[in-house]
Amino acid sequence: MKRSEFQFAVDAEFGQGYGSVVVNDLVLGELGGRTARDALAAGVPPRDVWLALCAATDVPESRRHGVGRPVPGERR
Numbered sequence: 818m819k820r821s822e823f824q825f826a827v828d829a830e831f832g833q834g835y836g837s838v839v840v841n842d843l844v845l846g847e848l849g850g851r852t853a854r855d856a857l858a859a860g861v862p863p864r865d866v867w868l869a870l871c872a873a874t875d876v877p878e879s880r881r882h883g884v885g886r887p888v889p890g891e892r893r
Contacts, residue, residue: 823863827853830876845869 818826827836840853847869848856856866871881 818862818864818867820857820863823857823867826867827870830871830880831874839870839874843870843873845873847872 827840830836831839842852844850844852845856845866848861848866851859851861853866853870856869857863868881870876
């Protein structure tokens with residue numbers, strides 16, 4: 818997962834407004850007590866950050882895998 822795919826997944830799951838709150842403010846124990854933003858800045862792979870966000874916010878398993886890649890021809 819690329820960083821742009823991570824952002825697409827966050828926006829798709831949480832919406833652009835709330836997604837930025839989740840990324841910037843939610844402290845994730847699974848990532849050493851860092852926010853998603855801090856974990857990404859520290860070099861944690863975006864996929865790992867995405868899965869930690871999903872676990873912390875109870876995103877259903879069915880929406881955790883493969884999310885983040887736009888479908889060809891689909892508008893965002």
